[in-house]
Amino acid sequence: MTLRPEKQSMKERILETADRLFYLRGIRAVGVDTIAAEVGISKRTLYNHFPSKDELIAAYLQGRFNKAPPSDKPPIEQILGTFDRLERGFASKGFRGCPFVNAVAELGSEDKSVKKIAIAFKESRRIWFRDLLLKLDVPDPEGLATQLTLLVDGSIAQDLVRDDPSMARAAKEAARVLLGNAGVGIVGRDGGNTAGAAKKRSSSRRTRRPPDV
Amino acid sequence: MTLRPEKQSMKERILETADRLFYLRGIRAVGVDTIAAEVGISKRTLYNHFPSKDELIAAYLQGRFNKAPPSDKPPIEQILGTFDRLERGFASKGFRGCPFVNAVAELGSEDKSVKKIAIAFKESRRIWFRDLLLKLDVPDPEGLATQLTLLVDGSIAQDLVRDDPSMARAAKEAARVLLGNAGVGIVGRDGGNTAGAAKKRSSSRRTRRPPDV
DNA sequence: GCCTAATTACACAGATCGGTGTAATCAAGG
DNA sequence: CCTTGATTACACCGATCTGTGTAATTAGGC
Numbered sequence: 001m002t003l004r005p006e007k008q009s010m011k012e013r014i015l016e017t018a019d020r021l022f023y024l025r026g027i028r029a030v031g032v033d034t035i036a037a038e039v040g041i042s043k044r045t046l047y048n049h050f051p052s053k054d055e056l057i058a059a060y061l062q063g064r065f066n067k068a069p070p071s072d073k074p075p076i077e078q079i080l081g082t083f084d085r086l087e088r089g090f091a092s093k094g095f096r097g098c099p100f101v102n103a104v105a106e107l108g109s110e111d112k113s114v115k116k117i118a119i120a121f122k123e124s125r126r127i128w129f130r131d132l133l134l135k136l137d138v139p140d141p142e143g144l145a146t147q148l149t150l151l152v153d154g155s156i157a158q159d160l161v162r163d164d165p166s167m168a169r170a171a172k173e174a175a176r177v178l179l180g181n182a183g184v185g186i187v188g189r190d191g192g193n194t195a196g197a198a199k200k201r202s203s204s205r206r207t208r209r210p211p212d213v
Numbered sequence: 214m215t216l217r218p219e220k221q222s223m224k225e226r227i228l229e230t231a232d233r234l235f236y237l238r239g240i241r242a243v244g245v246d247t248i249a250a251e252v253g254i255s256k257r258t259l260y261n262h263f264p265s266k267d268e269l270i271a272a273y274l275q276g277r278f279n280k281a282p283p284s285d286k287p288p289i290e291q292i293l294g295t296f297d298r299l300e301r302g303f304a305s306k307g308f309r310g311c312p313f314v315n316a317v318a319e320l321g322s323e324d325k326s327v328k329k330i331a332i333a334f335k336e337s338r339r340i341w342f343r344d345l346l347l348k349l350d351v352p353d354p355e356g357l358a359t360q361l362t363l364l365v366d367g368s369i370a371q372d373l374v375r376d377d378p379s380m381a382r383a384a385k386e387a388a389r390v391l392l393g394n395a396g397v398g399i400v401g402r403d404g405g406n407t408a409g410a411a412k413k414r415s416s417s418r419r420t421r422r423p424p425d426v
Numbered sequence: 427g428c429c430t431a432a433t434t435a436c437a438c439a440g441a442t443c444g445g446t447g448t449a450a451t452c453a454a455g456g
Numbered sequence: 457c458c459t460t461g462a463t464t465a466c467a468c469c470g471a472t473c474t475g476t477g478t479a480a481t482t483a484g485g486c
Contacts, residue, residue: 010432026321028241031473042434043475053474097318101370105315108239118374147364147387150380154367157314161331167363174360177394178387223462244443255464256445266444 011049013039015059022060023099027106032056054111057103061117064099068128075132076184079148080172086152087168090159097160098153125149138182151175224262226252228272235273236312240319245269267324270316274330277312281341288345289397292361293385299365300381303372310373311366338362351395364388 008016017039021030032053036043050056071078089095096102100118107114130145138144155171158164221229230252234243245266249256263269284291302308309315313331320327343358351357368384371377 024321025323026241026319028239028319029321032475033473042436044435044477045433047475048432096321097314098370101310101314101374102318104374105310105318106239106241108237108242108309110238115374122371122374143383143386146380146383150367150371150384150387151360151363152367153370154363154365157311157366157370158335158363161314161317161328161335167359170356170359171363173356174363174387174391177391181390181394245445246443255466257447257465258463260445261462 010041010045014041014046014049014056015063018056019060019063022057023064023096023102024094027057027060027103054113057107057111058113058117061100061103061114061121065117065121065124068124075135076179079129079132079179080175082148082152083155083168083172083175086155086171087165090155090165090168095159098156101153101157122149122153125152133182136179136182136184138179138184140182144178144182147178148175151178223254223258227254227259227262227269228276231269232273232276233307235270236277236309236315237307240270240273240316267326270320270324271326271330274313274316274327274334278330278334278337281337288348289392292342292345292392293388295361295365296368296381296385296388299368299384300378303368303378303381308372311369314366314370335362335366338365346395349392349395349397351392351397353395357391357395360391361388364391 014035018030018035021035021038032046033043035056036046039046046056050059073081100121103114104118109115126145126149129148130141133141133144151171151174155167158167227248231243231248234248234251245259246256248269249259252259259269263272286294313334316327317331322328339358339362342361343354346354346357364384364387368380371380
């Protein structure tokens with residue numbers, strides 16, 4: 001009966017489907033019945049693994065907490081590479097903004113646990129930037145790290161409404177300026193200039209998975 | 214019976230209440246019954262003024278389209294002043310992020326009209342920045358305007374999840390660097406340095422109206 | 427074969443959703 | 457006074473929501 005390996009546990013299957021639907025259509029817009037039907041299980045089974053939708057939501061956001069893969073590349077490349085990965089994410093078909101920001105926007109200040117997870121995620125990214133900046137001996141790693149997160153979240157929000165992956169490139173150029181201002185030497189500018197980046201209203205949206213946010 | 218002037222029309226009263234509830238609690242989270250009850254009218258009256266909730270949502274977002282007051286102050290002050298107003302907005306009690314981003318995040322790609330309004334708003338702000346930058350004769354007003362909008366939206370998203378109005382200051386400092394890099398002379402840095410701005414995890418939230426986004 | 431645990435189908439509860447139909451009431455202006 | 461239009465109360469629709477109760481069915485390990 002098991003046509004394919006099916007190494008996933010039931011809980012994983014539920015969580016995977018919930019992740020996809022919550023992220024793509026919105027948390028409030030997706031009911032537990034829809035999730036159960038999509039997984040191909042009964043609603044009862046779903047509730048056997050997650051006591052409530054709220055817990056499923058929390059698990060969904062926890063699962064979005066990325067596994068930032070450690071890299072041995074130079075810090076400056078890692079920092080700027082963030083925006084390249086961001087641009088690929090924007091261009092992927094299923095991109096729908098930052099799941100944490102979206103969740104907070106949807107569920108408001110009612111759900112405290114959701115906000116806590118969102119805060120933790122945002123802070124983790126800021127710390128990731130900061131630790132890289134520490135290696136670069138910039139004057140103010142804390143403040144610069146915060147500014148870089150602003151560019152990240154700003155480009156995400158802009159792409160969410162505009163569907164314009166070039167926002168990531170604009171953010172990258174701004175990041176380069178901020179880094180340069182902090183005394184970090186400019187590293188290989190890629191291809192074209194960034195002028196009029198907002199003009200190339202790309203209508204691409206290829207078929208890739210949303211890598212990370 | 215009219216204790217106070219009551220110069221508002223019925224439609225305005227409905228829209229005002231809808232705006233407050235939609236923005237504060239989320240669009241999907243607020244039903245038409247709730248809005249009617251809050252206004253103190255019957256649901257029938259509400260539907261006499263707005264044929265559907267979707268139209269009410271559209272009117273809500275249209276109403277958020279700000280009236281950018283023309284100013285005769287120097288462009289550079291207007292640009293940087295944006296972040297000051299942003300910080301005041303963040304510190305106000307009812308601030309809950311960008312209504313347009315929130316709406317797109319909530320309603321997803323289903324509602325086309327909502328997305329159109331959101332795009333128009335974001336673009337209008339970019340144009341506002343660009344026109345000011347044109348007066349400053351910067352090399353790339355289009356690209357720089359885009360970058361400034363990234364800082365604006367980034368700080369809004371960050372404040373939404375962190376409740377930290379200092380994000381606006383961090384954005385302002387970054388904007389100053391970007392402007393300086395474009396050849397615009399530094400204008401009066403205010404008070405303290407921007408270092409560790411992310412540290413002053415303000416728990417303020419005063420009682421003010423959300424001015425604009 | 428048997429025990430245990432998971433999963434199933436399915437009905438149902440209680441609430442809320444957007445939206446409508448209807449008839450009574452109210453207010454204002456001619 | 458009378459007419460007209462707005463507003464009211466209120467019942468109701470069908471759909472959907474989260475969550476539960478229950479009894480039958482399945483599958484695997486001993």
